[in-house]
Structure formats: structure tokens, C-alpha cells
Amino acid sequence: MRYPIWIPVAVVAVLALLGSVYTVREGEAALVLNLGRVARADIGPGLHFKWPLVESKLIFDRRLTVLDSEPERYLTAEKKDISVDFFAIGRIEDLRTFYRATNGDEQTAVLRLAPIIRDSLRNEINARTLSQVVSGDRTQIVGKQLVAINRGAAALGVRIVDLRIKKIDLPTDSDVITNVYSRMRAQRQQVASRLRAEGEEQARQIKANADRDQVVLVADAERDAQKLRGEGDAEAARIYAGAANRDPGFYAFQRSLEAYRAAFRDGSTVIALDKDDPFLQYMRDDR
Numbered sequence: 001m002r003y004p005i006w007i008p009v010a011v012v013a014v015l016a017l018l019g020s021v022y023t024v025r026e027g028e029a030a031l032v033l034n035l036g037r038v039a040r041a042d043i044g045p046g047l048h049f050k051w052p053l054v055e056s057k058l059i060f061d062r063r064l065t066v067l068d069s070e071p072e073r074y075l076t077a078e079k080k081d082i083s084v085d086f087f088a089i090g091r092i093e094d095l096r097t098f099y100r101a102t103n104g105d106e107q108t109a110v111l112r113l114a115p116i117i118r119d120s121l122r123n124e125i126n127a128r129t130l131s132q133v134v135s136g137d138r139t140q141i142v143g144k145q146l147v148a149i150n151r152g153a154a155a156l157g158v159r160i161v162d163l164r165i166k167k168i169d170l171p172t173d174s175d176v177i178t179n180v181y182s183r184m185r186a187q188r189q190q191v192a193s194r195l196r197a198e199g200e201e202q203a204r205q206i207k208a209n210a211d212r213d214q215v216v217l218v219a220d221a222e223r224d225a226q227k228l229r230g231e232g233d234a235e236a237a238r239i240y241a242g243a244a245n246r247d248p249g250f251y252a253f254q255r256s257l258e259a260y261r262a263a264f265r266d267g268s269t270v271i272a273l274d275k276d277d278p279f280l281q282y283m284r285d286d287r
Contacts, residue, residue: 020052027063031095031104032056041096058104064091064161067110071169072118074125076133084125085167086142088117090153090160098157109156116152117163120145134168141165 023046024030030043033056050057071085090113092098102108124141125133133141142163149160 020049021047022050022057022059023047024059027061028059029062029092029095031058031060031099033058038096038099041099042094058099060092060095060098060104060106062092064089065106067113069114069117071167072121074122076125076130077127078129080130081170082125082130082133083169084121084165085169086117086121086163086165088113088149088160089162089164090158092157093154093159094157096157097155101156109158112156113153113158113160117149117160120149120152 022030024043026045028045030048031038032040032043032050034051034054039055048057067088067090069086069088071083073081073083075081098104098109102112121142124145128141142165146160146163149163153160
């Protein structure tokens with residue numbers, strides 16, 4: 001049974017058509033190789049054609065990609081050892097250059113970009129003190145080196161859009177942490193001593209003011225008491241004088257009773273007196 005000749009021709013045509021059509025999606029770019037050499041590059045999204053069997057296509061993602069790296073150790077201007085963890089955000093800028101430099105391998109591009117970024121950060125960190133690196137504006141640290149990094153990245157067909165420092169640590173195997181903690185402890189102790197001295201000074205001032213106020217209050221009270229006591233004694237003397245003038249005999253008798261009461265208050269007092277002593281006049285007088 002013989003098949004019409006157009007059938008194999010149609011099959012070959014369909015296969016050739018399928019091998020010559022390719023699609024580039026949004027966010028991607030294609031590169032066409034003609035027998036291993038770059039024929040066309042930076043082909044944008046859409047439906048495209050190539051020669052079957054002779055040409056082949058490579059499609060790359062041109063969206064922004066995070067290029068992560070292992071933490072790197074640097075020395076500050078004071079020769080302090082620090083560990084810096086960073087990441088870069090970049091994308092493929094020139095497909096032709098990228099393919100020629102890395103043979104289209106993105107991992108190779110990352111490995112070649114890492115030392116460029118590390119060396120640029122080293123130049124910036126080496127010129128700063130530990131305090132400036134830790135507490136300063138990190139965007140200034142990476143911003144100054146972004147231009148230099150892109151000059152090196154251009155040889156790979158890559159452009160670094162941003163570079164960020166995730167974390168800055170003090171290595172645990174160095175004496176930097178001990179020195180930092182010692183300095184922080186000394187600063188806190190200095191502040192505590194200053195506050196304690198100010199508190200003691202205020203306490204002495206408050207105590208001195210309180211003692212002065214106490215002396216003033218006691219003196220004022222004693223003065224008022226003496227004045228009131230004098231007024232009371234004067235009033236008592238006036239009353240006694242008035243009573244004595246009104247009835248001198250009764251006044252003398254009352255005073256003698258008070259003297260007897262005071263002399264024999266405890267009940268065991270013995271007084272030896274002459275029988276004619278005036279102190280006993282009211283005891284022997286039967287009036």
C-alpha cells in the first residue's frame with residue numbers, strides 16, 4: 001500500500017514549524033545561537049521564529065533577582081573585626097555579554113559577582129570606625145560603592161540595582177565583644193556614679209535645709225513658749241497677789257498646806273524641826 005507523497009512532506013513541515021517557533025514570556029528575554037555562535041540577543045516577549053536544526057534558543061529571566069551571599073568578615077578603621085551579612089538585587093542587563101562571560105550559567109555569574117561586591121564593601125568599611133558602621137546610615141555605606149560594583153558587573157552583563165546589609169555582628173571568636181561590653185559597662189558605671197553623686201549631693205542639701213528649718217522652728221517654738229510661760233507666770237503672780245491682798249491669812253494658810261503636801265508627798269519623809277519653827281505654825285495652832 002503506497003501513501004501519498006504529501007503526507008511525509010506535511011509531517012516534515014509540521015516538525016520544522018514546531019522546531020522553528022518559540023515563545024518568550026513577559027519578564028524573560030531570549031538569545032538565539034546559530035551553530036553555537038550568538039546570532040540574536042535581547043529578544044523580548046512574544047512569538048518568535050528561528051531556523052530549525054541550525055539555530056537554538058536560550059531563555060533567561062530578566063526580572064530582579066536576589067543574589068544572596070555568605071557573611072563576610074571585615075576590619076574597621078580601628079582594626080576591629082566584624083561580620084557583615086548582605087544581599088544584592090540585580091538582573092541581567094546584556095544577554096550577549098552575559099552569555100559570553102558565564103556561558104549562560106547564572107550560578108557562575110553569582111560566584112563572580114560575590115568578590116566584586118565583597119571588595120567594594122571592604123573599601124568602605126575599612127575607612128569607617130566600628131561605631132560608624134554599626135550605628136551609621138547603612139545606605140551611605142553601600143550607596144558610595146554601587147557605581148564601582150556596577151562597573152565590574154557590566155563585564156558580566158549584569159546590573160546591580162540595590163545592595164542591602166542585613167546584619168552586622170561581632171564575631172564570637174574575637175575579643176571585640178568583650179571590649180565592647182567592657183566599654184558599655186564602664187560607661188554605665190560612670191553614669192551610675194554620676195547619678196549617685198548627684199543624689200547624695202541633693203540628699204545632703206535636703207538634710208541641711210531640714211536641719212536648718214528644725215533649728216528655726218525649735219527656736220521659734222522656744223521663744224513662743226518662753227513668752228507664754230512669762231505671761232502665765234505674770235498672770236499667776238497677779239492672781240496670787242490679788243488673793244493675798246484680799247485675805248492674807250487664808251493665802252498664808254493655803255501656801256502652808258501646799259508646802260506640807262509637797263514635803264510629805266511620798267509618805268515616808270521625816271523632817272526634824274524645832275517646835276517653834278514657823279513651818280509648823282499651822283500644825284500647833286488650834287484656831
